[in-house]
Amino acid sequence: MVGSSIFLTLILYLVLLFGIAYRIDLSKKWRKRIAGNPTVYALTLAVYCSAWTFFGSVGAASTYSIEFLTIYIGPLIVAPLMWIIYRKFIRISKAQGITSMSDFISSRYNKSIALNRLVTVLLGVGIIPYIALQITGIERGLETVISWGDKSQANFSFFGFIDMAFVVTVGLGLFLIAFTTRKLQDKSQNHGMMGAIAFESIVKLVVFIVFGIYVCYYIFDDQSQVYALIPDGELKLNTSNNFSQWFGMIILSGLAFLFLPRQFEVGVFAASNETQLKKAIWMFPIYLILINLFVVPIAVAGNHFFSETDVDKDTYMLALPLLNGHKWMAIFVLLGGFSAASGMIIVATHAISKMVANSILLPSFIDRPFFINRFKGKDHKIPVLFRRISILIVLLLAYFYYKLVAVEYSLISIGLVSFIAVSQFAPAILGGIFWKHGNVKGAFAGIVSGFVIWFLFLVIPTLFGGTVNKNYIMLVTESIENNHGAIITTVFFWSMFVNASLYVFVSLISKQSNLERNQAELFVNIYNYSESVESSVVWKGKAFFPDVQSLLSRFLGEQRANYELRTFTEKNNIQLDEKEELDSRVVRHVEKLLSNMIGSSSARILVASVTKEDQISMEDVVDILEESQKLMVLNKELNQTSQELKRLSDALKLTNQKLKKNDLLKDEFLYTVTHELRTPLTSIKALSELLTDDERMPEEIRKEFLQTILKETNRMTRLISQVLDLENFESGKHQLRISHADINELIVYCTNTMDETFKKKNISLHIALDDTLPVMELDYDRITQVVINLLTNASNHCNTTKGEIWVGTRKSNNTVIVEITDNGEGVERGMEQVIFEKFFQADNKGTKKSKGSGLGLAISKKIIQLHEGKIWVEKDETFGAKFIFTLPFEQNKFIVA
Amino acid sequence: MSEKKILIVDDEPSIVLSLDYLMRKNGFQPFIARNGEEALEIAKNEIPALVILDIMMPGMDGYEVCEKLKSNPLTNSIKIIFLSAKSGKEAIEKGMSVGADKYLTKPFNTKQIMQEVMNLLQ
Known part of the structure; x- marks a missing residue:
């Protein structure tokens, strides 16, 4: 009864996965949404958290050792490094049409097909047990739930031999075939599958957190109650409380995180653009922290209930709800575990099977006459067929490994063995993208040596199991280091040490081929070439357009092939002539297109079959790289020039605006x-x-009219000459004629000129001059103009019945200060600045000031400014307006305007 | 019949001089105001038949004077001619919108202004 409901739940879940992937693949809108989305990208990275995380962490934590955390601390620490390392991986892969880890390594190292195959085989050996581990995880979970309280149902199966794990494996295989092999010629990045993986990451996180809350606040009343169950002093780093071991585990999981094929798959080949990384490098760590939040409390709770029983520690998460009679919760947890396991199985199988197909199967068969004849006209089906075969191979191998070997071991140990396996590629890959001198011989030496150590000390013991392995491991580890507990870290350290040393050493003593040097340059300095990889790759030989075209058509279809060739040649200005030799860039591009679809090895074999390649000389490599670099420099210069132009045009715009404003003024x-x-x-x-119309006008009125006309004419004349004056000052036509002058004498002269006006208006004048003033340098006529103007203003504005004007000079700090004060009403508050503007009463207010043209003060201000002095007005406390101007003793320069 | 009263509002003495003479010669009794406040005061006291009103003056401007006259029931029947140096379309429209009967621009023609005064007072 329980069995069939669980079975149904899992089938429904699988159907849901199919549905999600199908929905995304079907709609362009959804594909777009998935493709560039950084959140989806970060969630697919969480495929790192497998069944091992889900069930194994709790099992490991139940020993009160928090060593399980190292598996997450490693990735947490290296996550920011993804911006450096993964960004480069993405850039290189996009530029070179690389779609698998083995292609990535072999492309860097002389495009070696042998290396490609070696990497594939070793990754298969390292990862297939890990896939088997996930199947084990699912199976153990199922078994726990079904057999709870009824041991007779322990082996749930149909027809006696098809067990649940088999059904699940087949279901996932179908999923992969449906969503990763249908449209190989498309460069599409399996958005449907990636969407489903992101969904699975959400499911497992939600389940884990919900379950954690369930344990802490439902089974127990409070989290602190759970922690109180931890025996005093029992919580430790690892079983032997060894810090270097803890540290080693962190490095191991950090490296594994970067180089696991499934991480490579979601992080590099499925990435749509590099900017997704920016968000992912902080989102992914948050995910890791969240999923580990409740591991310890769950483990402690498990120990509390089951320490005296034979319940497997890895199944605490299922046993806890079952013991409490919450079957629904157990099924919910099982679903979470299933999502963790299936996500890993899907991506890892996808990655490995792609390598098996592209690096081993395809290159072996693709140029066989049998295949060429059998698939005539349908060549694009060849890669599809091989991909499907490889998926089946990988999954079957995993299934049999699970059946024969894996059941014996705890979830965590097989996982760590795989981690060490993939770490063996770290030196060759990191060296490949940061160190130009690494070469194919070094890569071979490093990888092989690392794997030999791994195989001898970790795999043989697990394969032969039983009592033999214990003694064997003891023997080996004792001879390396006297540490019984730390097999994993010891083997990790020594394998990496030997691997990296041999890689560097052999690379240094052997020579790179010219092709390899070319690729090394492109990998290490990818940011210099990514725009122009096609023209930076050296390829020499004879090729003709029809041959290349028909090769490409075989796999892409004629229409698509022609389209690709046309767009590429148009973009690069290449003339296509059927009789002439083909431009090497086209050949290189075709190889990249094919490589995208069938892997780099097969692409290379096929391209070689239709062309006649020549040996590349060192000069070719140097030439072509130099040219690319020159192009880069040129590009940079062009960029700079255009930026400068932009700056100039901005400046021009500004000037124009200023001019427009001036125009307006x-x-x-x-x-x-x-x-x-x-x-x-x-x-x-x-x-x-x-006057004209009225001849009988009385004489005195006629006289008044004529006088008024004369007065108004004078007013116009004055206004016109003032406007001209001001304009000349502003345009710089008026120059100051500087001479030595006594300012006191100047003021006396002005007051004498005004004497008659003052007398007429009955104004009394008071003069107070400082006779210690030095001789000044100034334009006598202009300053006279200013003083007369100020005196005239004062006489116009002072008290009408009993006018008084004060004129004074004094000195202060190398300047002379001249003050002219009247006893009128003073300048209206707020207008102190405006009165110095030309026509300050400007028409927009609709009012005007009572007297004068409005230009006198503006001109005075200009004159004083030209003398480097200042002019302003104050409201005198007892009297009216007080106009003040200052003049420096000496003119710094004899300038004007 | 007493002479019709006309109020001249302008802050330029020379313009007032000419308008004053022109009105007297044509049989009107002119009153002079130098600014808006004075104009409102005289208008209330004398109730002239017509006001010749400048716009740009210190303090209250002509538009405001016109609005005040037109909104006071005592003075709202007084005819108003704007006489201004502002000759822009906007200024004229604004002038008419505040209730003036005519808008003339400076410099003016003495015969024309007389003609307009006569027309309005018929």
């Missing part, structure tokens, strides 16, 4: 001037008309 000024001229003109015109 000028317009306003002109408007005001004509306006000001209109008033006297109006009077003159009206009065003249009256």
Whole structure:
């Protein structure tokens, strides 16, 4: 009963996965949404958390050792490094059409097909047990739930031999065939599958957190109650509380995280762009922290209930709800475990099977006459067929490994063995992208030696099991180091040490081929070439267009092939002539296109079959790389020039704006001037008309009219000359004529000139001059103009009945200060600045000031400014307006305007 | 019949001089105001038949004076002619919108202004 409901749940879950993937693949909108989305990307990275995380962490934590955390601390630490390492991987893979880890390694190292195959085989050996481990995880989970309280149902199966694990394996195989092999010629990155993986990551996280809350707050009342169950001093780093071992585990899991084929698959080949990394490098660590939040409390709770029983520690998460009679919760947890396991199985199988197909199967068969004839006209089906075969091979191998070997071991130990296996590729890959001198011989030496150590000390013991292995391991580890507990870290350390040393040593003593040097340059300095990889790759030989075209058509279809060739040649300005030799860039591009689809080895074999390749000389490599570099420099210069142009045009815009504003001011000024001229003109015109029309006008009125006309004419003249004056000052036509002068004498002269006006208006004048003033350098006539103007203003604004004006000079800090004060009403508050502007009463207010043209003060200000002095007005406390101007003793320069 | 009263509002003495003479010669009794406040005061006291009103003056401007006159029931029947140096379309429209009967621009023609005054007072 329980069995069939669980079975149904899992089948429904699988159907849901199919549905999600199908929905995404079907709709362009959804594919787009998945493709560039950094959140989806970060969630697919969480495929790192497998069944091992789900069930194994709790099992490991139940010993009160928090060593399980190292598996997450490693990735947590290296996550920021993804911006450096993964970004480079992504850039290189995109530029070179690389779609698998083995292609990545072999492309860097002389495009060696042998290395490609070696990497594939070793990854298969390292990862297939790990896939088997996931099947084990699912199976153990199922068994626990089904056999709870009824041991007779322990072996749930159909027809006696098809067990649940087999059904699940087949289901996942079908999923892979459906969503990763259908459209190989597309460069599409299996968005449907990636969407499903992201969904699975959400499921497992939610289940884990919900279950954690269930344990802490439902089974127990509070989290602290759970922690109280931990025996004093029992929580430790690892069983032997060894810090270096803890540290070694962190490095191991960090490296594994970067180089596991499934991480490579989701992190590099499925990435749509590099910017996704930016968000992922902080989102992914948060995911890791969340999924580990409740591991310890769950383990402690498990120990509390089951320490005296034979319940497997790895199944605590299922046993806890079952013991408490919550079957639904057990099934919920099982679903979470299943999502963790299936996600890993899908991506890992996808990655490995792609390598098996592209590196081993395809290159062996693709140029066989049998295949060429059998698939004539349907060549694009060849890679599809091989991909499907490889998926089946990989999954079957995993299944049999699970059946024959894996059941014996705890979840965590097989996982760590796999971690050490994939770490063996770290030196060759990291060296490949950061060190130009690494070569194919070094890579071979390093990888092989590392794997030999791994195989001897970790695999043989697990394969032969039983009592033999214990003694064997003891023997080996004792001879290396006297540490019985730390087999994993010891083997990790020594294998990596030998691997990296041999890689470096052999690379240094052997020579790189020219092709390899070319690829090394492209890998290490990818950021310099990524725009122009096709033209930076050296390829020499004879090729003709029809041959290359028909090769590409075989796999892409004629239409698509022609389209690809046309767009590439148009983009690069390459002339296609059927009789001429083909441009090497086209050959290189075709190889990249094929490589995208069938892997680099097969692509290389096929391209070689239709072309006649020549040996590349060192000069070729140097030439082509130099050219690329020159192009880069040129590009940079062009960029700079265009930036400079932009700066210039910005400056021009600014100037233009300023000019426009000046223009506007000028317009306003002109408007005001004509306006000001209109008033006297109006009077003159009206009065003249009256004089002309009325001949019998009384004599005294006629005289008054004529005098007014004369006065208004003078007003116009004055206004015109003032406007000209101001304009000349502003345009720089008026120059100061500097001479030595006594400022006191100047002021006396001005007051004498004004004497008659003052007398007429009955104004009394008070003069107070400082006779210690030095001789000044100034333009005598202009300063006289200023003083007369100020005196005139004062006489116009002072008290009408009993006017008084004070004029004074004094000195302060190398300047002379001149003050002219009247006893009028003073300048209106707030207008102190405005009165110095030309026509300050400007028309927008609709009002105007009572007297004067409005230009006198503006001109005075200009003159004082030219003398490097200042002019302003104050409200005198007892009297009216106090105008003050200052002049420096000496003129710094004899300039104007 | 007493002479019709006309109020001249302008801050330029020379313009006032000519308008004053022109009105007297044509049989009107002119009153002079130098600014807006004065104009409102005289208008209330004398209730002239017509006001010749400048716009740009210190303090209250002509538009405001016109609005005040038109909104006061005592003075709202007084005809108003704007006489201004502002000749832009906007200024004229604004002038008409605040209730003026006519808008004339400076410099003006003495015969024309007389004609308009006569027309309005018929």
